[in-house]
Amino acid sequence: MPRSVFTDAYAAFRDTLVAVRKDAGVTQIELAERLGKPQQFVSKYERGDRRVDLIEFVAVCRALRVDPKEAFALVLRRLPKSFDI
Numbered sequence: 001m002p003r004s005v006f007t008d009a010y011a012a013f014r015d016t017l018v019a020v021r022k023d024a025g026v027t028q029i030e031l032a033e034r035l036g037k038p039q040q041f042v043s044k045y046e047r048g049d050r051r052v053d054l055i056e057f058v059a060v061c062r063a064l065r066v067d068p069k070e071a072f073a074l075v076l077r078r079l080p081k082s083f084d085i
Contacts, residue, residue: 006048009083016075017060018046024064034063 021031028042035041044050052060061068
């Protein structure tokens with residue numbers, strides 16, 4: 001079984017995070033500064049080199065000034081109909 005970081009479902013989650021950031025007109029550097037993290041923090045989770053947990057997801061949404069519920073609704077719409085965990 002593949003690690004869940006590399007599943008289609010997790011890719012949809014990552015792609016949504018990238019799209020939300022870009023739609024907000026925020027660069028990786030700007031987001032990292034808002035989060036108090038190095039730019040590599042953002043780059044690594046956007047590339048799938050590290051996972052994002054729920055608390056980090058909320059922090060990213062808040063830093064982007066995006067409602068976490070709306071961002072998660074986007075994730076749900078992009079997920080495949082079925083997937084393994």
